[in-house]
Amino acid sequence: MTTPHPVPYAVPYAVVPYAPGAGPAAWPEELRRIAGPEVLERWGAADRAPHAPRLVAVPGDGGWAAAALVTARPGTAYAKIVDAVGDVPAAARAVVAYAEEQRLVQVVWEGWTVSGEDAAAAGFAPLRPQLPGGTDEPAGPRTGYVRWTAGEGVAEPAYYRQSTHFSCGAVTALLAQVRAGVVRPESLDREAELTLWRDATNFPACEPVGLGVAVRRRWPSSSVEVFLDTEEPVLLDHLDGDEREWRAVLQRASRADADRLGVPVHGLRLSLAELREAVEAPGRCRHVLLLVSLATMQGFDVPHWVLCHGAVPGAVVVEDPWFNTAAGETWVDAHLLPVADASLDAMSLLGGEVRVRGAVLVDGG
Incomplete structure (x- = not known):
């Protein structure tokens, strides 16, 4: 250390x-x-x-x-x-x-x-x-x-706050591409945010496969891999009946799109060690879009996308595109945010009795 x-x-x-x-x-x-x-x-x-x-x-x-x-x-x-x-x-x-x-x-x-x-x-x-x-x-x-206070820190990306309660996945993908130099910072605005969300959404959330497919469609030269340790539909626990079924149909369609576009969907759980290895790879601009629950950081169990882009001793550094002004937060809380390894490992397991982890690995080149 x-x-x-x-x-x-x-x-x-x-x-x-x-x-x-x-x-x-x-x-x-x-x-x-x-x-x-x-x-x-x-x-x-x-x-x-x-x-x-x-x-x-x-x-x-x-x-x-x-x-x-x-x-x-x-x-x-x-x-x-x-x-x-x-x-x-x-x-x-x-x-x-x-x-x-x-x-x-x-x-x-x-x-x-x-x-x-x-x-x-x-x-x-x-x-x-x-x-x-x-x-x-x-x-x-x-x-x-x-x-x-520990380590030498990490390279600082730009910070952008999502403009809706449901477009976090799109914003994390855009921030990753801004940091990789694929997207100009000045072009990251609400139109870009909502356009990418429209391509990726499972209404209203973005699930991992659909988000990975949308990133590949938008930026064909970027390498994209999805890690999701289940073949069942995800982020649908709060729904039942027809409301659940038609979203499940869309998730199956996203898997078919991933197969056609050559986006690997690994039925494996990305470990924290593998996540750290990805964002710390020397000479690469690799990012992990990671699904987490906000239960620990905010007190409510809502799935949310964050961008993992660096690591320091004992913590992974993320960009969180949302912050809670009611609790006195500002963008300073959500930017260059170090999340303790054990906390990130726990908060990125979502679901009911069967816990799963969803992640999208993006290599901007």
């Missing part, structure tokens, strides 16, 4: 639970003394409880010298600084020390109040701005920053 990047110098800190529903009057006096009202208003504007909000505080003379609100999705290997207040460099050092102590591989920082200069001085690199999307949801901060 690569040695974590050292903290410039040690700084004492304390971790204090954050009560998201209590309101500013119930927050520690030490915090209200160093945090402006606009910062506290932003902190309290969302129910951050699902993301274990906590304050990392640096003691000073007569109170706190600095503090940062820190959150993270469950099952992941990162910590996010929403804001740092007071002595900002000291707060950043404290959060990095906390992350290393927790064996997290990454710290990200939302750019609400921090300057690029302060972020750089704390060892954080700027993130690429998210691509414009086709949604009216709040966009979050215009900037964000990242510091890897």
Whole structure:
């Protein structure tokens, strides 16, 4: 394992639970003394409880010298600084020390109040701005920053948020091709998203074989393989009767299309080791579009596509084209997201009594 990047110098800190529903009057006096009202208003504007909000505080003379609100999705290997207040460099050092102590591989920082200069001085690199999307949801901060605490990180792709609740498969495929240089970033928009979704959908979801077929049709020069360890229709557990049957017919048609187009459909479960090997292959631009359940990261058991594009010690790095603004998430949570190996292994097994894994391996060349 690569040695974590050292903290410039040690700084004492304390971790204090954050009560998201209590309101500013119930927050520690030490915090209200160093945090402006606009910062506290932003902190309290969302129910951050699902993301274990906590304050990392640096003691000073007569109170706190600095503090940062820190959150993270469950099952992941990162910590996010929403804001740092007071002595900002000291707060950043404290959060990095906390992350290393927790064996997290990454710290990200939302750019609400921090300057690029302060972020750089704390060892954080700027993130690429998210691509414009086709949604009216709040966009979050215009900037964000990242510091890897283990390994050297991975090459950063562009980030685009899906504009519907059902087009995640199409967006992950498009993001893979943008990163491979097959698609220009500026051409990734809502029309491209929905056009590819229309070609791949099983109404409304995209199942693995149909998604793989749509990718091959759109980009014939890209190598595409599907891994699905069942021959039965998938993503239909919530349906019965005719609603289930006609979608099953479409999935059988997708398998026939895959055979005609030469898209291999392996009736095997892609292992986590094989997934890591694919995205870490030197000199290749290989991506895995992976079906996961959002039960761990978001609290609801809904199938969802993410793009796996890199790996660091102990975690696979993904792009999640959706984030939950109601829980205080922004694109900074969903971009360059390290998911712990064991968590990704568990959340990518879907279904009822028989659990299956669906994945599409795309090699852009």
